Amino acid sequence: MNKLLISPSPHIHTRTSTASLMRDVVIALLPTVIVSILFHGWSEIIVLGVSILSCVLLEYLITRFLLKKPSTICDWSAVVTGVLLALNLPATSPLWMVIIGAIVAIGVAKMTFGGLGQNLFNPALVGRVFLLISFPVAMTNWAPVKGFIPGVDASTGSTLLGMVKEGGIEALEGTSYLNLLFLNIGGSAGELSAIAILAGFIYLLARKVIRPHITLSIWLTVFVFSGIMWLIDPSQYTDPVFNLLTGGLLLGSVFMATDYVTSPMSAKGGIIFGVGIGLITMLIRYFGAYPEGMSFAILIMNATVPLINKFCKSKKFGR
Amino acid sequence: MKKTFSIGGVHPNDSKISSGCRIEVLPVPGTVYVSMLQHLGAMANPVVAVGDKVKVGQVIGEPSGFISAFVHSPVSGTVKSIGPRKDLAGWNITHVEIEVEGDEWAEGIDLSDTLVTEIPQDTKAILDKIKLNGVVGLGGATFPAHVKLCPPPGKKAECLILNGAECEPYLTSDNRIMIERSKEIVVGAAIMKYVLGGCPAVIGIEENKPEAIAAMKAAVAELQANAKGYDGISVMVLKKKYPQGGEKQLIDAVMHRQVKSMGLPIDVGAVVQNVATSLAVYEAVQKNKPLITNTLTVTGDCLPMERQHNYLFRIGTPLSFIIDQMGGIPEAAVKVVSGGPMMGKAIVNLDATTVKGSSSLLFLTAAQTVRKEQGNCIRCGKCAEACPMGLEPFLLNKLAKNRMMDELEENAVHDCIECGCCLYTCPANIPLLDVIRIAKGDVIKIIRGRQAAARAAAEAAKAAEAAKAAEPAKVAEPAKK
Numbered sequence: 001m002n003k004l005l006i007s008p009s010p011h012i013h014t015r016t017s018t019a020s021l022m023r024d025v026v027i028a029l030l031p032t033v034i035v036s037i038l039f040h041g042w043s044e045i046i047v048l049g050v051s052i053l054s055c056v057l058l059e060y061l062i063t064r065f066l067l068k069k070p071s072t073i074c075d076w077s078a079v080v081t082g083v084l085l086a087l088n089l090p091a092t093s094p095l096w097m098v099i100i101g102a103i104v105a106i107g108v109a110k111m112t113f114g115g116l117g118q119n120l121f122n123p124a125l126v127g128r129v130f131l132l133i134s135f136p137v138a139m140t141n142w143a144p145v146k147g148f149i150p151g152v153d154a155s156t157g158s159t160l161l162g163m164v165k166e167g168g169i170e171a172l173e174g175t176s177y178l179n180l181l182f183l184n185i186g187g188s189a190g191e192l193s194a195i196a197i198l199a200g201f202i203y204l205l206a207r208k209v210i211r212p213h214i215t216l217s218i219w220l221t222v223f224v225f226s227g228i229m230w231l232i233d234p235s236q237y238t239d240p241v242f243n244l245l246t247g248g249l250l251l252g253s254v255f256m257a258t259d260y261v262t263s264p265m266s267a268k269g270g271i272i273f274g275v276g277i278g279l280i281t282m283l284i285r286y287f288g289a290y291p292e293g294m295s296f297a298i299l300i301m302n303a304t305v306p307l308i309n310k311f312c313k314s315k316k317f318g319r
Numbered sequence: 320m321k322k323t324f325s326i327g328g329v330h331p332n333d334s335k336i337s338s339g340c341r342i343e344v345l346p347v348p349g350t351v352y353v354s355m356l357q358h359l360g361a362m363a364n365p366v367v368a369v370g371d372k373v374k375v376g377q378v379i380g381e382p383s384g385f386i387s388a389f390v391h392s393p394v395s396g397t398v399k400s401i402g403p404r405k406d407l408a409g410w411n412i413t414h415v416e417i418e419v420e421g422d423e424w425a426e427g428i429d430l431s432d433t434l435v436t437e438i439p440q441d442t443k444a445i446l447d448k449i450k451l452n453g454v455v456g457l458g459g460a461t462f463p464a465h466v467k468l469c470p471p472p473g474k475k476a477e478c479l480i481l482n483g484a485e486c487e488p489y490l491t492s493d494n495r496i497m498i499e500r501s502k503e504i505v506v507g508a509a510i511m512k513y514v515l516g517g518c519p520a521v522i523g524i525e526e527n528k529p530e531a532i533a534a535m536k537a538a539v540a541e542l543q544a545n546a547k548g549y550d551g552i553s554v555m556v557l558k559k560k561y562p563q564g565g566e567k568q569l570i571d572a573v574m575h576r577q578v579k580s581m582g583l584p585i586d587v588g589a590v591v592q593n594v595a596t597s598l599a600v601y602e603a604v605q606k607n608k609p610l611i612t613n614t615l616t617v618t619g620d621c622l623p624m625e626r627q628h629n630y631l632f633r634i635g636t637p638l639s640f641i642i643d644q645m646g647g648i649p650e651a652a653v654k655v656v657s658g659g660p661m662m663g664k665a666i667v668n669l670d671a672t673t674v675k676g677s678s679s680l681l682f683l684t685a686a687q688t689v690r691k692e693q694g695n696c697i698r699c700g701k702c703a704e705a706c707p708m709g710l711e712p713f714l715l716n717k718l719a720k721n722r723m724m725d726e727l728e729e730n731a732v733h734d735c736i737e738c739g740c741c742l743y744t745c746p747a748n749i750p751l752l753d754v755i756r757i758a759k760g761d762v763i764k765i766i767r768g769r770q771a772a773a774r775a776a777a778e779a780a781k782a783a784e785a786a787k788a789a790e791p792a793k794v795a796e797p798a799k800k
Contacts, residue, residue, distance in 0.1 A: 005665065006654075008665075009662050009752070011661075014744050016744075075694065264700075266700065313711070314709045316709040317707065319579070
């Protein structure tokens with residue numbers, strides 16, 4: 001050793017990096033991905049593949065040729081966006097639609113703001129909502145696709161929430177919660193199995209990737225709000241457990257509302273953020289035009305994050 | 320449930336590799352270089368001349384202010400030179416160079432191993448001994464010990480906390496002295512407790528040092544059974560969490576009281592001293608031995624077990640001598656740190672000398688210590704979660720880059736204790752503390768400047784008032800004529 005390395009303290013660093021955190025999110029998504037592939041078969045594999053590939057490639061091309069900066073694809077964040085976008089689409093989605101979703105997610109929602117860490121809104125959700133508004137028919141086409149498990153057709157043509165919106169609460173006759181917990185018929189790829197999503201949630205908590213505040217406050221708000229409404233009039237309003245287990249609530253509350261970049265920094269802010277998402281979701285489900293409101297709720301609350309950060313300061317030592 | 324501080328903190332791997340290595344006495348080198356600035360405050364004035372013969376323990380530097388300390392010769396021999404020499408960070412500091420001849424100690428120093436348990440009952444004499452023997456805080460800040468033990472008028476110590484947390488990874492010297500010299504440390508604690516008016520004393524130790532906890536508990540029990548003045552001393556086991564040994568954090572953990580921003584521990588009734596300081600107090604008061612030795616850990620993952628050491632060294636021993644003794648710098652090391660990996664200083668100059676506060680030579684490899692390229696902030700909030708002062712490092716970083724001084728002060732940048740948790744924990748490798756440290760210095764300067772200006776304005780107003788009061792008399796004077 002001829003030369004000594006000199007730098008200010010601290011001299012050691014945690015092993016956790018942006019890439020390792022994002023990789024953990026991908027690992028946490030694996031159970032959900034596997035379940036959706038099992039039930040939607042090749043069409044799901046293709047949607048996932050196209051979505052991930054176009055997200056990563058787009059980010060590479062934009063950083064390399066438009067921003068002329070070192071490429072950031074090694075941080076895995078584009079992969080996360082790609083997987084989440086795919087899980088938010090029907091397995092029947094035409095490929096051009098998936099690519100447009102990726103362009104909106106990465107190109108518009110993420111890179112225009114300056115890339116990872118700079119965007120106000122969750123990229124995958126912006127992509128999904130853009131598609132939902134632009135191509136409502138294709139986005140709600142739950143036509144049966146062939147899965148890898150013989151004898152099980154994953155889709156029945158309409159989601160449970162959609163059935164309630166159209167036919168009222170009687171439409172739910174005969175669905176059991178056990179079914180919902182393990183396998184929810186109909187809906188986006190990522191809405192199939194509550195258990196798979198919960199496994200991911202536990203993994204993220206165990207690896208200390210996320211804190212539970214946001215997710216739990218969403219669940220609690222949805223449970224309490226729909227509980228009150230259900231007690232008032234059970235013939236008109238769906239019950240709390242049904243609301244927790246259906247639609248995009250679990251996927252959104254575990255994987256999208258907890259996105260670092262677009263959620264508040266402090267625990268206190270996270271609770272306010274979660275309560276807001278829960279309320280808006282339930283308002284849309286009960287009184288809105290759409291059967292499901294999770295995506296809109298998260299995007300609306302994303303917009304309030306700078307304000308929440310400003311007012312939710314951490315408690316300082318000795319002050 | 321074990322206690323710990325209430326906000327933030329991180330859990331780096333504690334890597335106490337050398338915790339089982341007994342303290343070895345390091346040989347005395349041929350030449351020592353004794354720094355005149357081994358303490359917080361004003362540099363000591365050398366009181367020997369070139370050519371003087373000195374004995375071990377003889378005063379060679381005298382304090383030059385209220386916050387300053389005596390410096391003693393760690394060896395016997397001849398003064399060769401007095402002048403500037405570079406310290407481990409590369410600053411020029413006055414050093415006294417002494418060529419070693421024999422090992423002749425100054426008179427009045429008790430060199431026996433006999434444990435003296437009887438506590439002298441004269442506060443002034445105790446404080447004088449602590450001061451005259453050059454005892455400073457050995458937990459890192461090297462603040463003169465006697466100053467901390469004299470609370471300002473109106474303030475009363477309610478608890479003496481002995482800091483045995485040793486929360487920095489790798490360091491094991493405090494652990495070893497707590498195991499090997501536990502009784503002396505407890506006597507030191509009893510002395511300080513007596514000086515402070517008999518308040519209870521708590522020895523805080525992190526749970527990862529079971530041997531030290533057992534030894535200290537046994538020492539306390541034995542002394543309480545056999546001698547007077549040891550009531551109210553207890554050992555408290557603390558959870559393992561960095562920076563437990565930070566003064567404010569330790570007070571929070573032990574007493575559940577938070578020192579106010581810009582305040583002092585005594586404001587909440589606490590006095591904190593390191594266990595090594597307690598040992599130095601014992602030696603100064605009971606043995607009349609000045610602070611000329613300390614314990615230092617030589618460690619690092621790149622050193623095999625047989626090259627891990629805890630050395631009892633003479634203060635003033637050059638670092639290069641210690642490195643020679645331990646068999647040279649390991650091949651894999653790229654950085655040598657004095658102190659722990661979280662708050663220690665990277666050594667610029669291996670010819671520098673050890674000082675009273677030297678606690679370790681830590682060898683780090685490139686994989687451990689070379690900083691990775693920084694990425695974008697992903698707004699994960701991990702830095703704010705880790706900050707033990709409850710600050711928002713991501714925000715301070717942004718404010719500092721834009722030089723927004725008012726906002727920096729509003730967001731309490733001056734409360735930063737520079738523990739390094741934010742930089743340690745940042746997944747995007749953003750050099751948060753580097754930026755915050757500079758901003759903190761600037762903001763403290765602004766605050767001090769404002770305070771000075773306010774004082775000057777108050778004095779000017781007073782003077783103007785006095786002049787006004789005097790004026791009618793002046794006007795009246797000619798009338799008298």
